[in-house]
Structure formats: C-alpha cells, structure tokens
Amino acid sequence: MSHNFIPVNEPLLDGNEEKYLLECIRTGWISSEGAFIKQFEEQFATRIGRKYAIAVSNGSVALDAAVVALGLSEGDEVIMPTFTIISCAAAIVRAGAKPVLVDCDPVTWNMDVSKIEEKITPRTKAIMVVHIFGLPVDMNPVLALAKKHGLKILEDAAEMHGQTYNGKACGSFGDISIFSFYPNKHITTGEGGMIVTDNAELAAKARSLRNLYFKPEQRFVHDELGWNLRMTNLQAALGVAQLERLDEFVERKRKMGHRYTDLLSNTEKIQLPLRSTDYAENIYWVYAIVLKDEVPFDAKDMMEKLSKKQIGSRPFFWPMHEQPVFQKMGLFKNESYPVSENIARRGFYIPSGMALTNNQIDASAIALKEILNESV
Numbered sequence: 001m002s003h004n005f006i007p008v009n010e011p012l013l014d015g016n017e018e019k020y021l022l023e024c025i026r027t028g029w030i031s032s033e034g035a036f037i038k039q040f041e042e043q044f045a046t047r048i049g050r051k052y053a054i055a056v057s058n059g060s061v062a063l064d065a066a067v068v069a070l071g072l073s074e075g076d077e078v079i080m081p082t083f084t085i086i087s088c089a090a091a092i093v094r095a096g097a098k099p100v101l102v103d104c105d106p107v108t109w110n111m112d113v114s115k116i117e118e119k120i121t122p123r124t125k126a127i128m129v130v131h132i133f134g135l136p137v138d139m140n141p142v143l144a145l146a147k148k149h150g151l152k153i154l155e156d157a158a159e160m161h162g163q164t165y166n167g168k169a170c171g172s173f174g175d176i177s178i179f180s181f182y183p184n185k186h187i188t189t190g191e192g193g194m195i196v197t198d199n200a201e202l203a204a205k206a207r208s209l210r211n212l213y214f215k216p217e218q219r220f221v222h223d224e225l226g227w228n229l230r231m232t233n234l235q236a237a238l239g240v241a242q243l244e245r246l247d248e249f250v251e252r253k254r255k256m257g258h259r260y261t262d263l264l265s266n267t268e269k270i271q272l273p274l275r276s277t278d279y280a281e282n283i284y285w286v287y288a289i290v291l292k293d294e295v296p297f298d299a300k301d302m303m304e305k306l307s308k309k310q311i312g313s314r315p316f317f318w319p320m321h322e323q324p325v326f327q328k329m330g331l332f333k334n335e336s337y338p339v340s341e342n343i344a345r346r347g348f349y350i351p352s353g354m355a356l357t358n359n360q361i362d363a364s365a366i367a368l369k370e371i372l373n374e375s376v
Contacts, residue, residue: 006360008312009184009353013238015245020237034233040240041194044179047243048171050196052203055231055239056210059158059180060087062193065229066176067091069195069205070152072125078154079119080128081111082319083340088130088156089320093329100124101321103337107274109133109288109316109347112339113141120145126152129174133349134257134273134282136165139173154178158193159285161186162250166279176202181235184353186249186285187242189235249354250283256356257284263365269295269372286349288316289368290342295375299348302371306350309367316347 024030037055045053056062072078074096080088082101092099100119105112110132127146129137146153155174157163163170171177176199179185181192195206208214213226242249261272271290273282291302303313319340321332350364 005310006312006351006356006364007353008314008349008351010355011183011188012249012354013241016241017238020241021234024233024237029233032230032232034236036233036236036240037231040231040236040243043240043243044194045196047246048169048177048196050172050177051198052196052200054195054203054206054210055236056193056195056229057231058191059156059178059182059193060090061227061229062178062180062195063087063091063154063156064094065206065209065227066154066178066195067095067097068209069176069202070126070154072097075123076125077121077123078126078128079116079124080320081130081132081340082321082337083109083111083317083343084130084132084156084320085158085317086320086323086325088128089323089326092128093326093331097125098123099128099320099331101319101332101335101337103339104132104343106339106343108135108277109343110135110137113138116142116145120149120151124149124151126154128154128156130156130158131160131163131170133159133286133288134163134284135277136160136163136170136280138277138279139165140279143173152176159185160283162246163283164280171196175199176206181239181242184286186253186283186354187239187246189231189239189242192231192235192239252354253284253352254281256352256361257282257287259358259361260284260287260350260365263362264289264368267369267372268292269375270368284352286314286352288347288349290316291346295346295372297375298345300345303348305371306364306367309370311350311364311367313348313350316344316349318344 041053076097079100083104089099153174155177157171158180160170176197179194181189209226210229213222213224321335
C-alpha cells in the first residue's frame with residue numbers, strides 16, 4: 001500500500017487505551033482473570049440496559065454460545081436474514097439446527113420483517129435478528145411475532161454499538177443478544193465479543209460455555225462440553241477505554257456519514273444509505289453504497305477502480321443461500337432472494353473507520369464521482 005492509500009478502516013486509539021494496557025502489563029494481569037474483564041462487562045451491561053454481560057473472544061463465538069445457551073439443536077428451525085455474515089448461519093448449522101432465510105429490504109438492507117411470518121412452521125424455535133450497517137431492524141413487528149408464536153429472539157447487534165431503536169438500545173431486544181469488537185466496530189478490543197441478556201439462567205449457561213464448563217467445586221470435572229471463549233484482560237482494557245468514548249464515536253460516525261451524503265447526494269447512479277427511519281437515525285457503521293442498474297459494471301469492478309485511485313473499499317456480504325459450503329450440505333436448494341442477490345453484487349462500502357479525516361472523506365467521494373462520470 002502506498003503512503004497515500006486511504007484504508008477502509010482505521011481505529012481510533014488515542015484515549016485511555018495505552019494507560020490501561022500499561023496497567024495490565026505492569027501488574028502482570030494479562031489473562032482472562034484480570035480486573036478489566038469484570039469492569040468491561042459491568043459497564044457494557046449498564047450501557048445497553050442489560051442485567052448480564054459475558055465477554056468472549058469474538059462476535060462469531062458469541063453467536064455460537066448464544067445458540068447453544070438457547071438450547072437450539074437438531075431439527076429446530078431459526079429464521080434469519082440471508083444477507084448477513086456467515087457467522088450467523090454457521091452458529092445455527094453447527095448446533096444441528098436449520099437456518100430458514102428471509103430476503104432483505106431494498107432500502108435499509110435489513111431483514112424484510114414482512115416476510116418472516118410466512119416462514120414460521122411448527123419447528124420454528126427462534127428468530128435471529130441481525131442489524132445491518134447502521135440502521136436497526138424494525139423490531140416491533142418481530143417482537144409481536146415472537147410473542148404470538150412463542151419464539152425466542154437472538155439479536156445480533158455486532159455493528160450497533162450506541163444505536164437505538166425507538167430510543168431503546170440495540171442489544172436489549174433479544175432473549176440473548178451479542179456484539180462484536182472487531183477493529184472496524186464503534187468499540188474495538190482488536191478481537192472480542194459480548195453476550196448480553198436479562199435471563200440469569202442464559203447468562204450462567206453462557207459463562208460456563210465460555211470457560212470449558214469448569215465446575216466451581218471441582219475444576220477439572222465436566223458435566224458438559226464447553227469451549228474456551230475467554231477474552232483477555234488486555235482486550236477488556238481496550239474495551240473499557242473505548243466504551244468511555246462511545247457517545248463521541250457515534251457522533252463522529254454520524255458526522256462522517258452526513259459529510260459523505262452531502263458530497264454524494266447529487267450523484268444519480270448510486271443508492272446511498274438512508275439518513276434515518278421513523279425509529280432510528282443511521283450510525284453509519286460503514287458508509288455503504290449500491291450501484292444502480294444503469295452503471296455498466298458491478299461492485300467488484302468499482303472496488304478495483306477505487307483501489308487504483310488509492311481508495312480502500314470492501315464488498316457487501318454474500319447471501320447465505322449462495323454460499324458454496326451450505327450448498328454442499330444440501331441447504332437452501334432452489335431458493336432465491338433477489339434483493340440480497342442484487343446488493344451482494346452491486347454493493348460496497350468506502351473508507352468508514354473511526355480515524356478517517358474530512359480530507360480523506362472528500363478524496364474518497366471525489367474518486368467515486370470521477371469513476372461514475374467516466375462510466376457514461
């Protein structure tokens with residue numbers, strides 16, 4: 001990468017991160033036994049309005065543990081969006097359950113909640129809600145369906161730190177909810193995740209799953225199989241420092257998103273992220289764009305052209321029903337979800353990291369416009 005290349009993501013680590021990390025190193029508390037773990041869990045739970053938070057090593061294993069904690073297993077069906085990261089479906093499949101897919105809304109890119117009910121069968125046990133890119137799923141219809149049919153809700157709020165739905169924190173809607181702290185998230189611990197719930201039993205189960213099901217009274221005797229999903233004190237120290245600045249980070253991301261929108265709003269060939277819906281204001285986890293049909297090339301070509309102009313970008317998720325690994329398992333045969341298929345091929349996002357400067361935003365927008373103008 002050249003010196004002038006604008007990366008798609010760069011975290012901002014100029015708060016108390018260094019101070020807290022040095023404390024870990026100086027005290028020798030670097031493992032999962034350190035004090036920052038409990039501090040991060042408690043402060044995060046408070047922020048989301050949850051009773052319990054369980055820190056884990058990443059967002060994907062948070063999903064694995066959440067699925068098992070809910071008791072989902074062989075023959076159970078879980079309704080979820082096809083347009084999401086593979087971790088969501090993988091967690092269901094690994095537990096022996098069956099993912100049942102729903103297409104996304106063409107404007108918000110979130111799960112189309114009007115299509116959930118038709119997918120419910122006597123085997124349906126849960127709905128996995130995944131908030132995508134910057135706007136939450138419209139939760140009220142989902143909550144009503146879950147209540148009506150006696151279903152659990154597993155909420156993937158991996159990209160939603162600081163976002164709310166009708167004023168209530170994302171991550172507070174599921175029977176069990178998860179977050180990710182990968183470097184491109186509003187709060188990062190490098191790698192890391194969090195499971196949150198108000199149910200004491202689910203919390204206890206998640207804690208046991210995280211720690212190999214060690215028994216408190218006899219450590220190396222195990223009644224069930226767990227995993228080692230522990231977060232280190234070093235990661236939690238980063239998390240505590242980042243959490244201190246969450247409001248500032250959300251405001252910063254919104255300003256970035258609005259600047260991009262102002263610069264690109266007269267560009268006719270692209271669909272920009274919605275600024276808001278009647279239940280939420282976008283937090284622009286990433287600044288995502290979909291090429292309209294009149295553009296004679298797809299997202300892959302666009303990303304190559306941006307790269308030549310020193311601008312980093314990333315593609316959208318590839319739908320679950322088109323994943324070779326699931327097709328090999330015989331899942332999702334002859335299923336088609338046109339909205340997800342289209343945005344997977346024509347969607348991408350441009351530099352969106354927390355450390356992005358106004359100059360970098362302007363340069364990225366100019367490069368994008370130049371490419372689109374050349375395509376006439």
